[in-house]
Amino acid sequence: MELFEEVKNVKIREYLLHQQLNRFYISVLYRKALESKAEVLLELGVEEGVSTIALLSACSLIEKAHLWSVDLAPCLGAKTKISELGLESFWTFTQIDDLEYAKTWNKPIDFLFVDTSHEFAHTKKEIERYSPYIRKGGVIFFHDINRHGVARPIYDCFGANPKDWTYETILKPDLVRPYPEYGLGVLKRD
Numbered sequence: 424m425e426l427f428e429e430v431k432n433v434k435i436r437e438y439l440l441h442q443q444l445n446r447f448y449i450s451v452l453y454r455k456a457l458e459s460k461a462e463v464l465l466e467l468g469v470e471e472g473v474s475t476i477a478l479l480s481a482c483s484l485i486e487k488a489h490l491w492s493v494d495l496a497p498c499l500g501a502k503t504k505i506s507e508l509g510l511e512s513f514w515t516f517t518q519i520d521d522l523e524y525a526k527t528w529n530k531p532i533d534f535l536f537v538d539t540s541h542e543f544a545h546t547k548k549e550i551e552r553y554s555p556y557i558r559k560g561g562v563i564f565f566h567d568i569n570r571h572g573v574a575r576p577i578y579d580c581f582g583a584n585p586k587d588w589t590y591e592t593i594l595k596p597d598l599v600r601p602y603p604e605y606g607l608g609v610l611k612r613d
C-alpha cells in the first residue's frame with residue numbers, strides 16, 4: 424500500500440509525501456484516523472499544521488468527520504496552508520491553552536492527538552481533562568513518547584495494566600537516523 428494513496432488531490436498528496444520524509448509519524452496518524460473512521464477528532468498542538476493536514480486529509484475521506492484543533496499560538500502558517508489546500512471546511516481552530524479549552528469541551532471524542540508541551544504536569548492534566556470524553560473504542564495518540572514528560576503521565580494515570588484502556592507503542596522512537604523519530608503511542612479505550 425502506498426503512503427496516502429487514498430488522497431487524490433495532487434497538491435495535498437505532494438505536501439504530505441514531502442512532509443513525511445522527516446516526520447514519518449504523520450503517515451501513521453493519517454492511516455490510523457482513516458481506518459478508525461473517526462468522526463470527532465481533537466488535536467492539541469498545531470504549530471505549522473503538519474499533523475493537522477494529515478488528520479484533515481483523513482477527515483476529507485470520512486463522512487461527517489471534523490477536526491477541532493487548539494494551540495497557544497495563532498498558527499497563521501497552518502491556517503494559510505490549510506486554506507490553500509482546500510481543507511478548511513473540515514477544521515475548527517481555537518487559539519487557547521488546551522487546559523482552558525477542556526472546560527468548554529462537551530463532545531465524545533473518537534480520536535485525540537496530543538502533541539503540545541511534552542511536560543510532565545501539563546501532559547498529566549491533558550490526560551485527566553480529556554480522557555473522560557474518549558468514547559469506547561476511541562483513542563488517544565501521543566507524539567514524542569521518548570520524552571519522560573509524555574511517557575510518565577501515561578503510566579501515572581493508567582498504571583502498568585490500565586483498566587478499560589490498552590496501551591500500545593505504534594512507532595518506536597529512533598533517534599539514530601538523519602531525521603529522528605520521537606515515537607507515537609496510543610491509548611485505546613476498550
Ligand SMILES: C[S@@+](CC[C@H](N)C(=O)[O-])C[C@H]1O[C@@H](n2cnc3c(N)ncnc32)[C@H](O)[C@@H]1O
Pocket residue numbers: 467468469470471472473474475493494495496519520521522538539540
Ligand atoms: C510540537 S508542536 C506541534 C506539532 C504538530 N502537532 C505537528 O505534528 O505538526 C507543539 C505545539 O503545542 C503548542 N502548545 C504548547 N503548550 C500548549 C498548551 N498549553 N495549549 C495549547 N497548545 C500548546 C505550542 O504552541 C506548539 O505550537
